[in-house]
Amino acid sequence: MEFDPKTPQYLTSDKLSFASISANERWPVIITGAIDDLHRTVVGVNDDEKANEGKGITANLAKLKYELQHDRQLSPIDDDGHPDIASYNKELEQRGNPHWHDVPWLYAECYLYRRIESLFAMSKHWKGYDVFARQKMNTFKSSRPAVLELAARYRDIVIEAESGKAKDGKSAEEVEAAERLLFSEMCEICLWGNATDLSLLTSLTYEDIQKLQGSQARKESQKNIIVNDLDAAFDAMQRARREKKDGERRVDIVLDNSGFELFVDMILAGYLLSAGLATSVVLHPKRLPWFVSDVTPKDFSDLLSSMVDPQAFYTAADESGKTFPSLSEKEISDVKFLFNQWSEFHQDGKLILRPHAFWTAQGGFWRMPHDAPELFEDLKESELVLFKGDLNYRKLTNDAQWDPTTPFTEAIGPLGPKSGIRVLAFRTCKADVVVGLPEGEDEKLRALPGGGGSESRKWAWSGKWAVVSLSDGKA
Template sequence: MEFDPKIPQYLTSDEKSFASVSAHKRWPVIITGAIDDVHRTVSNVTDEEKRKEGKAIIEKLATLKYELEHNRQLTPLPDDGEPDIESYNKELEQRGNPTWHNVPWLYSECYLYRRIETFFSLSKHWKGYDVFNRQKMSTFKSSRPAVLELARKYKELAEQAATGKGANGKSAEQVEEQEKLLFSEMCEICLWGNATDLSLLTSLTYEDIQKLQGAEARKAAENNIIVNDMSAAFDVLREARKTRKNSERRVDIALDNAGFELFVDLILAGYLLTADLATTIILHPKSIPWFVSDVIPKDFSDLLNVLVNPQPFYTAPDDTGRTYEPLSDREEAEIKFLFDQWSKFHQEGKLIVRPHRFWTTQGSYWRLPHVAPDLFEDLKQSELVLFKGDLNYRKLTNDAAWDPTTPFTTAIGPLGPKSGVRILAFRTCKADTVVGLPPGEDEKLRQTPDGGGDSGARKWAWSGKWAVVSFSDGKA
């Protein structure tokens, strides 16, 4: 905690904060979903020893839920052999062994998922089991209309880039303006892909998901980007291409959610490579199942297995027995085009997956230079590091109660100016902490419907309706 800023963090005891809503309402639902998932898996297990272990894991999950709901103390994590356990437990002690309903939100939420992981990592037969995988894949299946829309559009753009048709008859200025607009649209697709965060939207229907995705939904949400630094990021990548055309120009993406959001992240990665705005993309997933829907390495293979043979995945009946229309030959070809291109990029070393245990530690990114200096030095080699989603934003800013007019470059501390790391944070707002707003903007948004009004709660920042895209040039 010694490297964190002095600004207080949000606490689960603050009834005006989304931290309290999370602890009291969201987390019990999430744990119940995990119990149901393991129960479903156990019911199909024939090995008696594995069945017994699975039932024991269900009991541990039930105990965790009881402790949470009855405001018990957080207990030290059992040692599963990973080096982060000592750090978690040391910080728990430093924080005075708090109870669930009066503890910093960021620490306790990370602790929750790390503790769930120990139930599986300490077992014999359940190591590596992702208790959230079933949800991830179900939501990706529900994303079919948006997947098909983006696959069609991406194929057209990739073929246009390969033939140079987009530049025909246009001046250099017109080509550059067109490219800037396309970059912005790709970034917006990436931004709003975060709208289906499973840890927040625990009861989405198929129709709900479709409303959150697709071109019309993105167009309607354009005015809801209240901080938008996309053009600064484009200028950086364009300048690097102009001045170092034949050098490596790397872009990193610290990933957020699996399924549809990982799909749109790969769309963005493919676009950056095809447009020569980057020569290498490094993707940073989590090492363990995390915050319900966060990407782990296995999610890549799950996604690619769908893309290489999409018909059975998208037409199979769901859990309710609902059936779906077959994909057309054109739709199948457009999805397989993505698989072929992304596989080729991966084989050529242009698309790299690089997990690191730091991403699932309990602290903010203010600690990165001290806790994971190897990762910090590695990120300095990148032209631009994209941080996706609400949790990454909370960690960048230490989930602290900053004045909302605080500059983003200030709130990210040691990752800000002169850090050597150039950052673009994509975030749909689903938590209280927000920075970089012009004076009066927070007050104005509080007066919008369900914005919080004079209640003292910044409710507008909880819904995912509003977004920020914040840039910091740590190389300047």
């Protein structure tokens, strides 16, 4: 806490913020879903000892839900052998042992998932069980149309780029302009990935890029990116490519959601490697089930496993018995192309998975230089560190009540100017905190229907609006 900014954080007691809605409405539903998932699994267990232990964990989840709904004090997390428990409990004490409905939102939400994990970590038979895994894979399976569409477009781009045809008869300026547009296309698909927005795929061909004409859908989506530093990010990567032509140029992606969003993150990683904008990509998942859908190492392997035999994965009957039409030979080939390319990148050490306990700590990233100095130093080796999603943005800014015109570079504190880290945040807005806006922009958005008016910043809760914010800590 001593390394956090002085700007106060959002509290679950603030009835005009999304923090209160999360605590009162979303969290009980999430715990109920976890209880239902575990119950369904326990029913199919033949080992009595394991089944009874599972029932005990279910009862403890129900107890947690009761405490939350009845505004009990947050209790110390039982020690499951991991060193972060001491830090969680120390901060709980420093915060005066608060109640669920009057506590900093960021701390309480991290505490919630860490406490759920401790129930499984302390068990004999249920260590590593992910109550959200079933939901993650079902969601990915439901994204079948988007996966197939994007796989086909991506394959065409890679083949054309590797053949050199994309540069035939073009000046260096024309090639760079086309690369810039393609970089923006890929990044915007990655940005909106958790919305599974197929409309963004309409212009993802070299034909359109060579004409330097984005689709109408892309232009429409760009209107909703209220801060957009993609051009500056591309410029930085281009400079690195020129200055370190034969050297190591690493990009890091601090991951957000699994399923289709992880799929588009992988698309972006593969594109950066294929296009020569990066020589390696380091992916940072969470080490434990987190915020329902965040990526764990197992989610990464599950994604690749689904692509080994896409026909089997996408045509298997769901839990209701519903069957699905077969994939065409081309669709199978397109998905396997991705699998083979990503597997090769992984085997060659160009695509690296690197979990770290800091990503599931209870505080913001202002604490990184002190709490995880080795991670902080490692990120300095990267040309670009891409932080995906709303939670990472909240942690970058300490989920604090900044004035929305506060510069992003200021709001991220020690990860900002002169840090040695080039930070790029991709975020669709799903929480109150937002920075880097032009004067008057917040007021304009609040004045829209459902925008919240003078009372709240409701426009920032829905995911309709996005920010792409760069802080060049290497400048």
